[in-house]
Amino acid sequence: MHRLDARNGIPKADGKPNGLTNGRLQNLKTSETSNGLGRQASLASPTGTPLIPPFMVSSPGKVIVFGEHAVVHGKMAMAASISLRSYLLVTTLGKTERTISLLFPDIGLEHTWNIDDLPWQKFKHPDKKRYYYDLVSSLDEDLVKATQQHTLDVSSNLPEEQRKVHQNAALMFLYLFLSLGSQSNPGCLYTLRSTIPVGAGLGSSASIGVCISAALLLQIRALAGPHPDQPIDESNLQIERINRWAFVGELCIHGNPSGVDNTVASGGRAVTFKRADYTKPPIVKFIRNFPELPLLVVDTRQPRSTAAEVAKVATLKKTQPVITGLILEAIDKVTESAIDVVSSDGFDATDPVSMGTLGQLVNVNHGLLASLGVSHPKLEKIRELTDAANIGYTKLTGAGGGGCAITLIKPGCDQSRVKILDEQLDAAGFKRYETQLGGDGVGVLFPAILKNDSEEEGGEEIDQEKFLNAEGREGVEKLVGVGLHQKREGWKFWR
Structure with missing residues (x-):
């Protein structure tokens, strides 16, 4: 069965090296x-x-x-x-x-x-x-x-x-x-x-x-x-x-x-x-001209099976073929629209209007994925916290059912709100990574x-x-x- 992403369980560097005496x-x-x-x-x-x-x-x-x-x-x-x-x-x-x-x-x-x-x-x-x-x-x-x-x-x-x-x-x-x-x-x-x-x-x-x-x-x-x-x-x-x-x-x-x-x-x-x-x-x-964008990655630390999430959508498509087909088609249109946005000459990563247009597509994509049943309460909690902080646009990434959420950061977002959000994510047991996309x-x-x-x-x-x-x-x-x-x-x- 096709997998959405590859993984082999090799952990990251999350602390001091422990393998060498x-x-x-x-x-x-x-x-x-x-x-x-x-x-x-x-x-x-x-x-x-x-x-x-x-x-x-x-x-x-x-x-x-x-x-x-x-x-x-x-x-x-x-x-x-x-x-x-x-x-x-x-x-x-x-x-x-x-x-x-x-x-x-x-x-x-x-x-x-x-x-x-x-x-x-x-x-x-x-x-x-x-x-x-x-x-x-x-x-x-x-x-x-x-x-x-x-x-x-x-x-x-x-x-x-x-x-x-x-x-x-x-x-x-x-x-x-x-x-x-x-x-x-x-x-x-x-x-x-x-x-x-x-x-x-x-x-x-x-x-x-x-x-x-x-x-x-x-x-x-x-x-x-x-x-x-x-x-x-x-x-x-x-x-x-x-x-x-x-x-x-x-x-x-x-x-x-x-x-x-x-x-x-x-x-x-x-x-x-x-x-x-x-x-x-x-x-x-x-996409050669893809811009570098500030991104927050939050790991739910919720174990999940990629195969199980893929099978979940396959079952839904079998029992509700018309509706599921329309949702998948809509996700495809979101992706095409996002490519058009970031590839356009007028796109500016520092412009709230440009980022707002891309952010709308992020929100729509997550909503469509949630309607397929591949979100998770922990992913929705992250969206709730980031939406309340009003710092960006959040969606699940990968297979869903756990794993990570990504937040595209708004230009000029209030840093005091970011600090509060960091504390809330830590208190909820999530692992956050401030990164850059692209x-x-x-x-x-x-x-x-x-x-x-x-x-x-x-x-x-x-x-x-x-x-x-x-x-x-x-x-x-x-x-x-x-x-x-x-x-x-x-x-x-x-x-």
């Missing part, structure tokens, strides 16, 4: 020193072989802005990036180090593989081999099985639910590593942090897949950008290359993802997507050195220890320089 961190620091990975010697191994310096990639999460559920029935939907992001730090070890380590401290995942023990022969077979420039769109089940054998001992001592999350993340990473890398790859540490909440329809797994895909393609020098003078066609080609391999990562976990999450995480801004024929990929088009997609900090706001000579290096010890969203964003309030020099984005 102090001893393990000290071992990493010692390994870096012994292998010449200090600031002055990070470009060469003990044998003199050039190595890639530590670098970082980042990609955003996403929300469905218009068209939930209607998209399952062949209508159009709109999705856009948000400023909640994943970040992957890649640290190359010396040539004598023959291991790769995957570190996701926010979920307690830490695993190391010996490079020479991995099933390279399976991936080198002429009938199986895929190349970085292939526009891949499917998995090879034989290769998946070969890869799974090397994830069975990942977190084997943990409870089944947590172990499954870890093994899914490891499978995505390892399949991509084997597909894009080779046995001659140097040893590496791959360390990931994320500020995207999980299980709420915000594209956390796709964002991680884009980071892994981009990092591996950079390591094999299959990407020439991004750079300011890069031709648009070349930039688009490289974004699509990252996107296709990230989709493969999603296939490892979800089986039949729509491909929308990874597309937004790769290209940023906003897209429309439509899938009238489930035997074919969806038709996805970028920002950049995948980006790279190469090398992992920020240029400004630093007392360090030449800029501030983002090393393993700093990255692991950054606390929560604010700590990560302050350190790496990307996010709602951090725009530091050094980062470059494919556009």
Whole structure:
């Protein structure tokens, strides 16, 4: 059955890292020193072989802005990036180090593989081999099985639910590593942090897949950008290359993802997507001039099943075909109207009239979704609070039945009301995220050195220890320089 959004249960960075002991961190620091990975010697191994310096990639999460559920029935939907992001730090070890380590401290995942023990022969077979420039769109089940054998001992001592999350993340990473890398790859540490909440329809797994895909393609020098003078066609080609391999990562976990999450995480801004024929990929088009808009995301923390919500609408369509058909058609018209509004030359995100027109469509879309029975009392509570505060326009996003609500913020809204609303949402047990809608997609900090706001000579290096010890969203964003309030020099984005 088609799912409205992909998810794999990988949690976000919501506090201090909990997956690495102090001893393990000290071992990493010692390994870096012994292998010449200090600031002055990070470009060469003990044998003199050039190595890639530590670098970082980042990609955003996403929300469905218009068209939930209607998209399952062949209508159009709109999705856009948000400023909640994943970040992957890649640290190359010396040539004598023959291991790769995957570190996701926010979920307690830490695993190391010996490079020479991995099933390279399976991936080198002429009938199986895929190349970085292939526009891949499917998995090879034989290769998946070969890869799974090397994830069975990942977190084997943990409870089944947590172990499954870890093994899914490891499978995505390892399949991509084997597909894009080779046995001659140097040893590496791959360390990931994320500020995207999980299980709420915000594209956390796709964002991680884009980071892994981009990092591996950079390591094999299959990407020439991004750079300011890069031709648009070349930039688009490289974004699509990252996107296709990230989709493969999603296939490892979800089986039949729509491909929308990874597309937004790769290209940023906003897209429309439509899938009238489930035997074919969806038709996805970028809205290139989509404006950056202030957005409040509120997580109800209410568990729900996407499949159950989709089935609920399918049942309603079966018992009330005419009425349900009209509602789905109306949602489609709302989406089309929203595209016209944000694409018009006269749209101004700072103009109350422009935003009011878009906001009306937000309200109508939610009302139509509620009439399909996919809202929830907690989602309606959020709407009640935001409407009373008069700060913006609120709707559910994703499958509904829980999950998240999004509020498009009105220009010049009263900050005292915002503060009161924040207190009310906290008191109700909701988790809120101040974000921006429609920002950049995948980006790279190469090398992992920020240029400004630093007392360090030449800029501030983002090393393993700093990255692991950054606390929560604010700590990560302050350190790496990307996010709602951090725009530091050094980062470059494919556009």
